[in-house]
Amino acid sequence: MTDVENATSPAEPWAPPLGDAMSATDARHQIRELTAALAARDGFLSVVGHELRNAVAPMLLLAEQFATLANDPAAPPLVASRVAILIRNLNKFVATVDRVAEVADLRRGKLRLEPTELDMVEVVEEVCREARRQAAAGGVELVIEASGPVTGRWDRLRIKQIAASLVSNAIRYGGGGKVEVYVRNLGTEGELVVRDHGPGIDLVTLPRLFDRFDHERSVRGGGFGIGLWLVKTLCTAMRGAVTAGNNPGGGAFFCVALPRG
Numbered sequence: 001m002t003d004v005e006n007a008t009s010p011a012e013p014w015a016p017p018l019g020d021a022m023s024a025t026d027a028r029h030q031i032r033e034l035t036a037a038l039a040a041r042d043g044f045l046s047v048v049g050h051e052l053r054n055a056v057a058p059m060l061l062l063a064e065q066f067a068t069l070a071n072d073p074a075a076p077p078l079v080a081s082r083v084a085i086l087i088r089n090l091n092k093f094v095a096t097v098d099r100v101a102e103v104a105d106l107r108r109g110k111l112r113l114e115p116t117e118l119d120m121v122e123v124v125e126e127v128c129r130e131a132r133r134q135a136a137a138g139g140v141e142l143v144i145e146a147s148g149p150v151t152g153r154w155d156r157l158r159i160k161q162i163a164a165s166l167v168s169n170a171i172r173y174g175g176g177g178k179v180e181v182y183v184r185n186l187g188t189e190g191e192l193v194v195r196d197h198g199p200g201i202d203l204v205t206l207p208r209l210f211d212r213f214d215h216e217r218s219v220r221g222g223g224f225g226i227g228l229w230l231v232k233t234l235c236t237a238m239r240g241a242v243t244a245g246n247n248p249g250g251g252a253f254f255c256v257a258l259p260r261g
Helices: 002-008 018-070 077-107 120-137 156-173 215-221 227-237
Strands: 115-119 140-146 151-155 177-185 189-196 241-246 252-259
Touching: 018 077, 115 120, 115 156, 120 140, 120 151, 120 156, 120 177, 120 189, 140 156, 151 156, 151 189, 151 252, 156 177, 156 189, 156 227, 156 252, 227 241, 227 252
Parallel strands: 140 177
Antiparallel strands: 115 151, 177 189, 189 252, 241 252
8 A cells, every 4th residue: 555655645845866966976976077178278369379379470571581582583483483372371270270260269258359540551562462372262253342432440350351351252252253342331330241243052051051160061161160250259259240141143242240339
């Protein structure tokens, strides 16, 4: 009768077995340890990134001095081309190191903004000038359209990073043809639109396009898959937003809107 009596008696408050309670405690302890380890890793990556940047800077300066010497008419043509390759690869290395350090800083909440009064058109034009080589190599016609200055208080470096990432992305994935860059004054906001005429964005990929460390994008692009995540993070930090989609006539677009104040 004991089993029947126990089954029909009022239920007592449930408490997890001791083993389960210890497992929960262990899990919380492991989460704390993992969080601390990730924070330590990000701090280490940030420090290493900045140290590598400082170490490469003198090498880049020396290579640029070699480039000046290589431009001497008496220098063999092969020297100039090799120095140009060296400088290009050192710049790519520096950009990669900077990105690793910056992602680590962002994860640690160390994003630094230095807003100044600037013209978004001027910054985007500079980005497009620097992207001409990449565009030419990919058979891409790069076009920028702006009806006039678009001024606001923004961080120049961050605006340049956003524009450079979107322009490079359009050149890389746009399938050749034309890449159009628009800078517009929307009153209280400045708008940057980058549009290509390629295959567009896969509808499966679109919802996670701005996620960090997207493996599929990193394999296709040969990078870390953090470029678009970085764009979104920078836009959010400047109280703005970035959206993406497919054009009705084909191709993809990215639209950045940032408050001017």
